[in-house]
Structure formats: C-alpha cells, structure tokens
Amino acid sequence: MVERPFHHGNLRAELLDHAEAVLREDGADGVSLRDLARRAGVSHGAPRSHFVDRQALLDALAVRGFERLGERLREVGAVDPDRAADATFEEAVQRVARAYVDFAVQDAALMELMFAAKTDHASAAVERAAAGLFATFDELLDQHRPDQPMDPHDRQRFGLLFAAAVQGTASLVGSRRISADQGAALVDDATGILVRTFFPTLRPAPAGERPPAAPRSAG
Amino acid sequence: MVERPFHHGNLRAELLDHAEAVLREDGADGVSLRDLARRAGVSHGAPRSHFVDRQALLDALAVRGFERLGERLREVGAVDPDRAADATFEEAVQRVARAYVDFAVQDAALMELMFAAKTDHASAAVERAAAGLFATFDELLDQHRPDQPMDPHDRQRFGLLFAAAVQGTASLVGSRRISADQGAALVDDATGILVRTFFPTLRPAPAGERPPAAPRSAG
DNA sequence: ACCTGAACACCGTTCAAGT
DNA sequence: ACCTGAACACCGTTCAAGT
Numbered sequence: 001m002v003e004r005p006f007h008h009g010n011l012r013a014e015l016l017d018h019a020e021a022v023l024r025e026d027g028a029d030g031v032s033l034r035d036l037a038r039r040a041g042v043s044h045g046a047p048r049s050h051f052v053d054r055q056a057l058l059d060a061l062a063v064r065g066f067e068r069l070g071e072r073l074r075e076v077g078a079v080d081p082d083r084a085a086d087a088t089f090e091e092a093v094q095r096v097a098r099a100y101v102d103f104a105v106q107d108a109a110l111m112e113l114m115f116a117a118k119t120d121h122a123s124a125a126v127e128r129a130a131a132g133l134f135a136t137f138d139e140l141l142d143q144h145r146p147d148q149p150m151d152p153h154d155r156q157r158f159g160l161l162f163a164a165a166v167q168g169t170a171s172l173v174g175s176r177r178i179s180a181d182q183g184a185a186l187v188d189d190a191t192g193i194l195v196r197t198f199f200p201t202l203r204p205a206p207a208g209e210r211p212p213a214a215p216r217s218a219g
Numbered sequence: 220m221v222e223r224p225f226h227h228g229n230l231r232a233e234l235l236d237h238a239e240a241v242l243r244e245d246g247a248d249g250v251s252l253r254d255l256a257r258r259a260g261v262s263h264g265a266p267r268s269h270f271v272d273r274q275a276l277l278d279a280l281a282v283r284g285f286e287r288l289g290e291r292l293r294e295v296g297a298v299d300p301d302r303a304a305d306a307t308f309e310e311a312v313q314r315v316a317r318a319y320v321d322f323a324v325q326d327a328a329l330m331e332l333m334f335a336a337k338t339d340h341a342s343a344a345v346e347r348a349a350a351g352l353f354a355t356f357d358e359l360l361d362q363h364r365p366d367q368p369m370d371p372h373d374r375q376r377f378g379l380l381f382a383a384a385v386q387g388t389a390s391l392v393g394s395r396r397i398s399a400d401q402g403a404a405l406v407d408d409a410t411g412i413l414v415r416t417f418f419p420t421l422r423p424a425p426a427g428e429r430p431p432a433a434p435r436s437a438g
Numbered sequence: 439a440c441c442t443g444a445a446c447a448c449c450g451t452t453c454a455a456g457t
Numbered sequence: 458a459c460c461t462g463a464a465c466a467c468c469g470t471t472c473a474a475g476t
Contacts, residue, residue: 011441042442117327119244170387441475450468457461
C-alpha cells in the first residue's frame with residue numbers, strides 16, 4: 001500500500017527509460033549509472049542489482065533498440081492485400097529501407113550502440129537481438145514473394161546487400177557525413193537497384209525512374 | 220644537450236601514437252588523457268597543451284584515420300597502365316572496396332570514431348578529412364574512365380552508392396554482425412552490381428558471373 | 439531479492455605557477 | 458610556448474550491511 005520501496009520491480013525499466021533519454025540528448029558518453037540512479041531517486045549502488053556493470057546497461061539499450069527497430073520495420077513492411085504483389089514489393093522494400101534510415105536519424109546514438117565495434121566480449125543477448133533483426137529482412141522477403149520463392153543463396157545475398165545498403169546509409173547519415181535528405185534519396189536509389197537486379201522482370205521500365213541505363217538491357 | 224624537456228615538439232604525435240595503440244587494444248573507452256600522459260612520461264596536465272579536451276584528441280585520431288584510409292585507397296586504386304581500362308576498372312573498384320572493408324576490420328574502433336554519431340558540435344577538421352576521403356572516390360572514378368566521363372549526377376550517385384556499400388559492410392563487419400569473410404564476399408557482390416548497373420556495356424556478361432547466380436568465389 | 443552507503447581507484451578539467 | 462602539480466567534481470566498481 002505505502003510507496004516505501006519506491007521501486008517494486010520496475011527500477012530496471014525506469015533506468016533504461018532514463019538512459020534512452022540521456023542517450024538521445026548527450027550520446028553514450030553521457031550515460032552514467034550514478035546519474036541514472038539519481039534520476040530514479042535511488043542510491044548509486046542500486047543499478048548494480050539489475051546491471052552487473054555499465055556495459056550491461058548499454059547492451060540492454062542495444063537489445064531494446066534492435067527490438068524496436070524490428071517492430072517498426074515489420075509494421076512498415078507489412079503486405080498490402082489490396083494490391084498486386086509485384087506493384088507492392090519494391091515499394092515495401094523501399095518503405096522498410098526508409099524506416100531503417102529514419103530510425104538511424106532519430107536515434108543516432110542508439111544506432112551507434114547497436115553497431116558498436118566489439119573489441120572483446122560480445123553480449124549474447126545483443127547478438128540474439130541483432131540476429132532477430134536480420135531474420136525479419138528474410139521474413140519480409142518471403143511475405144512479399146510467396147508466389148516466387150527465392151533461391152536460398154540469392155535470398156541470403158539479397159538480405160546481406162540490403163543490410164549493407166541501409167546500414168551504410170544509416171552510418172553516413174548518423175555521422176552527418178550526408179544529410180537526412182541525401183540519405184533518403186540514397187537508400188531509395190540503392191533499393192531500386194537491388195530490386196531491379198534480383199527481380200529484373202518486375203516493373204518493366206516506367207521510363208524516367210531508371211538509373212542511367214537498364215541494369216539489364218530489357219530490349 | 221641534456222634530455223631535460225624530454226619532449227621537444229613531438230609530444231602531440233607521441234600521444235596520438237599511444238592513443239592509436241590503446242584504441243586498437245581497448246576501444247575508445249580505454250583512451251584516457253591521464254593514461255596517455257603516463258605512457259609518454261609527462262604530467263597529467265601536459266596533454267592539455269596540445270588538445271583542449273579529450274574529444275579533441277579523439278577528433279585528431281579520426282582525422283588521422285581518414286587520411287590513412289584515403290592514402291591506402293589511392294594506393295590500391297591506382298590505374299594499371301599496362302591493362303585496358305575496361306578490364307581494370309571493375310577490379311580497381313573492387314580492390315578499393317576491399318581495402319576499405321579491410322581497414323574497418325583491422326581498425327574497427329578507429330573506424331567507429333571516424334563515423335561516430337554527432338550529437339552536438341562537429342569538428343571542422345574531421346569534416347574536412349571526411350570530405351577528402353569521399354573526394355578520392357570521385358578521383359578514382361575519373362582516373363579510370365577518362366575516355367568515358369560520367370554524367371555529374373550519375374557520378375555523384377555512384378559515389379554515394381559506393382560509399383554506402385563499403386561503409387555498410389564495414390559497419391556490419393566491425394560490429395561482428397557478419398564475419399570478415401562474409402564482408403569481403405558482400406562488398407565484392409555490391410561493387411559488381413554497382414559497376415554493372417552504371418556501366419552495362421562493360422564486361423558483356425561472361426555467363427555464370429551474373430548477380431542472380433554465383434556472387435564470386437568467396438574464398 | 440533488492441537496495442543503502444562508505445570506500446577505493448580512476449577520470450576530465452581548471453588553473454596558478456614554473457621554465 | 459610548453460609543462461607541472463594541486464584541486465575539484467564526477468565516475469565505475471566493490472562490498473558489508475540493512476530490509
């Protein structure tokens with residue numbers, strides 16, 4: 001009844017919420033366990049009950065990031081049953097790619113955490129979450145092309161190429177090497193090329209939206 | 220005559236050298252001004268004479284990284300006068316892309332520093348160095364296709380798509396999301412698709428090396 | 439199981455002072 | 458111009474102790 005313990009099981013989540021806010025504001029360097037404890041109104045040793053060390057908290061943030069990004073991509077990439085598969089496929093790929101880059105723009109520091117360079121030990125939880133994200137790429141592919149299942153090898157290639165394109169754009173935008181607008185255009189361009197390379201029969205050249213020339217001389 | 224000052228003008232460089240070693244070993248988090256001062260045998264306040272704060276030192280490392288990567292790419296991407304331009308072009312692009320990814324594998328923490336998410340202020344020196352790296356992409360394009368100058372718009376597109384592909388692969392490999400071997404195969408695949416998309420007349424389909432089929436012997 | 443609070447070693451940064 | 462060394466505020470981490 002009384003609010004004595006102040007935190008009855010939700011301290012972990014509250015710490016993560018505060019951490020996410022600080023991360024967005026000041027970057028990963030600004031995330032301090034003592035500061036988070038202060039914000040939550042607990043002693044500086046309290047976080048230790050939920051995170052063995054600072055890295056464990058950052059890893060938990062990364063896991064959350066992978067999960068949230070995956071959810072968003074699944075929302076955005078859902079099949080539209082009212083439209084022809086062909087017409088909707090490239091659009092869906094492009095929407096997913098755009099959502100990926102948008103995420104990186106809005107949460108650049110979180111994205112950096114999710115793809116941080118691993119010098120030594122890797123967190124198993126983070127690796128699992130990351131693998132889950134990449135698995136959704138494959139799911140989306142299968143969802144949209146049930147009539148035309150891809151060769152497993154090509155499916156993996158497409159997935160990796162897609163991942164490299166969106167992650168590369170995300171990295172360039174997140175580090176401010178290019179603008180958000182440039183990133184959106186870039187990722188559109190990349191997905192267009194990918195789709196046309198792997199599905200040359202789709203969209204028989206609407207004239208005006210093609211690269212310099214057809215990747216395959218369609219005649 | 221005596222070696223009293225111990226450091227006569229080279230302390231800055233020595234600090235950076237130590238920092239680079241620590242960076243490789245323990246990541247950016249392990250880089251501490253006080254530790255670097257200790258390694259150089261100076262007082263903990265001495266680095267302040269060369270770097271206004273810790274971030275300034277990290278920025279200087281990033282600048283060095285961009286310069287070193289640019290040099291390497293220029294070495295690797297140099298034109299081979301003994302060969303036909305067509306035959307050597309895709310190979311050169313692929314060599315440059317590979318060198319980029321190799322750099323990211325060997326210096327993952329440095330790469331992370333070079334493409335760190337900017338929450339607030341950006342260092343002008345880092346931006347200049349980064350711009351220099353992207354300029355070398357364009358230089359390499361011009362070097363290899365003097366006979367067939369690209370449309371400026373397509374040149375910029377190619378440069379951005381190339382940058383996204385190599386940086387994306389670098390990020391995936393540096394964060395251990397994929398292996399170094401997968402990264403090499405991926406970047407080969409991506410550059411192959413890019414070259415064939417922008418230069419469809421090059422390499423008129425040697426049958427068996429096209430996208431939907433084998434990517435390239437990954438090793 | 440969860441949290442407190444003291445203790446320890448280590449930081450970045452500032453600054454008056456030396457050379 | 459470059460470096461020293463004290464001072465300050467802030468960390469992460471450990472740990473005995475409380476509930």
